[in-house]
Amino acid sequence: MGKVHVIDHPLIQHKLTLIRDEKTGAKEFRELLNEIAMLMAYEVTRDLPLLEVEVKTPITVAKAKMIEGKKLGIVPILRAGLGMIDGILNLIPTAKVGHIGLYRDPETLEPVEYYCKMPTDIGDRELIVVDPMLATGGSAAAAIQFVKDRGGNSIKLMCLIAAPEGIKVVQDTHPDVDIYVAAIDEYLNDHAYIVPGLGDAGDRLYGTK
Ligand code: PRP
Numbered sequence: 001m002g003k004v005h006v007i008d009h010p011l012i013q014h015k016l017t018l019i020r021d022e023k024t025g026a027k028e029f030r031e032l033l034n035e036i037a038m039l040m041a042y043e044v045t046r047d048l049p050l051l052e053v054e055v056k057t058p059i060t061v062a063k064a065k066m067i068e069g070k071k072l073g074i075v076p077i078l079r080a081g082l083g084m085i086d087g088i089l090n091l092i093p094t095a096k097v098g099h100i101g102l103y104r105d106p107e108t109l110e111p112v113e114y115y116c117k118m119p120t121d122i123g124d125r126e127l128i129v130v131d132p133m134l135a136t137g138g139s140a141a142a143a144i145q146f147v148k149d150r151g152g153n154s155i156k157l158m159c160l161i162a163a164p165e166g167i168k169v170v171q172d173t174h175p176d177v178d179i180y181v182a183a184i185d186e187y188l189n190d191h192a193y194i195v196p197g198l199g200d201a202g203d204r205l206y207g208t209k
């Protein structure tokens with residue numbers, strides 16, 4: 001079963017409180033989402049393999065380490081996952097980005113796909129699927145399946161806030177995928193919104209309703 005990593009660094013917890021606040025407007029919401037994504041990416045990439053190298057400093061030649069030529073791919077789930085991309089690319093500028101367009105049908109709550117474009121070599125990449133919200137888990141489970149169907153085989157899922165229900169769905173459907181979250185909230189309400197959560201991430205990010 002995939003492990004669940006709760007990244008509870010004080011900086012992340014502080015920014016998470018600000019982003020939950022209903023008074024936080026779209027501009028600040030966007031900034032906070034990217035900042036939290038960057039801080040989380042630091043932890044999500046903690047196990048990247050390192051290579052011993054030599055580097056000539058102004059004083060001498062030092063034995064040092066660099067990240068082994070492992071290629072990374074970031075896969076945001078549209079729309080809200082897009083709000084995490086710039087923050088992650090600040091840390092990992094050479095990562096390629098694949099996009100999956102999904103929305104949750106408000107009646108059935110089932111994910112509906114409307115777009116998918118992946119880097120051609122996703123089979124050679126360590127992939128991080130990103131979305132701020134893991135609610136029922138339907139969108140994340142479907143997105144991970146799309147990535148697998150297109151050849152992805154090394155996949156992590158990174159979300160800001162998860163409901164216990166969504167974590168279970170992803171663990172059951174994709175036991176090979178580790179999940180990284182900043183918070184596990186209490187439950188889903190009757191409309192499958194995370195409680196206490198932060199509301200509708202896409203709407204808050206883009207000012208829609
Ligand atoms: C939100 C969110 C996730 C999904 C989570 O997207 O960004 O993708 O809901 O819900 P689930 O775990 O129950 O599937 P939404 O469907 O609102 O689309 P949007 O990002 O385009 O607003």
Ligand code: URA
Nearest residue numbers: 135193194199200201
């Ligand atoms: N999607 C959101 O944007 N927020 C939730 O709480 C649940 C699904």
